[in-house]
């Protein structure tokens with residue numbers, strides 16, 4: 232094993248061996264659908280090639296058919312509890328780490344039905360990538376791009392709403408920041424609204440849209456924390472007050488966002504980043520970390536990032552999906568927003584952690600770690616360079632469920648385990664915030680009795696995406 236110092240979890244990782252767990256549901260219901268959808272995406276391209284051939288069509292068609300048969304084989308293997316096999320050399324990053332770990336398991340533990348869920352799910356996406364990476368004509372093909380684009384296009388109502396709210400906040404920055412240090416200040420209320428929009432963006436819950444007009448925020452202030460609490464009632468652990476207290480100690484700092492999904496969630500990440508940079512004195516730079524290969528269907532790739540911003544400048548982009556066409560005023564708001572984001576990218580206030588034109592599967596060292604199978608507890612051991620880079624940041628925000636699973640090792644911790652304890656060797660190394668809507672079994676940091684109550688009231692609370700945990704951990708400076 233190349234990394235003998237990996238964190239020893241005190242509890243088992245989730246695995247499909249437990250038939251009642253979500254890992255099992257993933258194996259028997261979710262993954263087959265993911266694979267079938269890719270087969271259908273590749274078949275559609277093949278069909279197109281057939282109908283409109285060009286010089287490369289024949290070779291690409293042949294490769295496409297091979298990819299379809301490899302994916303079908305993987306699906307068959309899953310259904311028949313076959314053993315996971317080493318990933319073949321495809322010239323892409325992060326192959327050895329999967330194969331090295333695979334070798335450490337006894338035969339009975341490395342089958343689709345017995346392997347720990349975190350490894351198996353990451354392996355599935357890395358293995359899928361290898362089918363495309365090994366070709367000539369499909370190397371840059373993202374089988375999930377159409378799905379990501381569809382969800383983005385269908386979110387135009389929320390996108391326009393947030394764009395207008397954000398533009399308004401930028402115009403009213405002076406009002407917003409009056410007495411910002413006072414408890415319950417307009418800036419604090421606006422921050423809490425913004426960050427919750429970003430949190431629920433992970434569930435693509437469009438029902439919690441914010442209004443950031445100074446006038447509206449004053450109304451919110453009038454009803455005080457009750458309104459905030461109402462909005463936050465499904466957040467089972469809520470460290471946002473601690474985050475706000477901490478942020479107030481930061482001046483012209485740097486925030487990093489370990490991204491999750493493209494489309495609407497990425498848009499809410501950009502909105503939060505815009506708010507922090509444009510409306511607060513705390514943050515000057517936001518660094519966005521995308522994935523290096525198509526990952527968990529909808530995760531952000533470098534291309535998705537640039538494309539999301541450019542699309543806002545294309546007046547016809549939402550036209551095919553909007554039930555009512557966007558008005559000139561809507562389009563002007565989107566254009567003002569995207570132009571500001573482009574200026575921020577040019578000036579370095581917004582940064583992508585890897586070059587925007589990074590090819591799939593070829594990320595620089597800083598872009599590699601997020602598509603390995605490692606839990607983030609092992610970040611200090613397996614990716615010290617990435618950790619050093621994150622230590623330059625004042626706050627590292629981890630978005631979404633998979634990032635949360637990796638932070639706590641996807642293990643069956645008792646639900647009252649302190650978040651810091653579950654972070655293992657990562658605790659205290661960086662200041663971090665996890666914004667997660669619950670879509671998997673693992674969860675920590677809850678008060679005594681919460682899990683038991685929810686087991687009765689809403690038995691699917693761990694996986695439905697309707698509940699969330701917001702977990703903060705501060706760096707220890709020695």
Ligand SMILES: O=P(O)(O)OC[C@H]1O[C@](O)(CO)[C@@H](O)[C@@H]1O
Pocket residue numbers: 253257261352433491492527630631632633634636670671
């Ligand atoms: O996009 P997110 O929030 O990381 O969620 C991805 C989620 O998909 C699932 O893996 C299911 O396959 C989750 O349970 C997982 O963690």
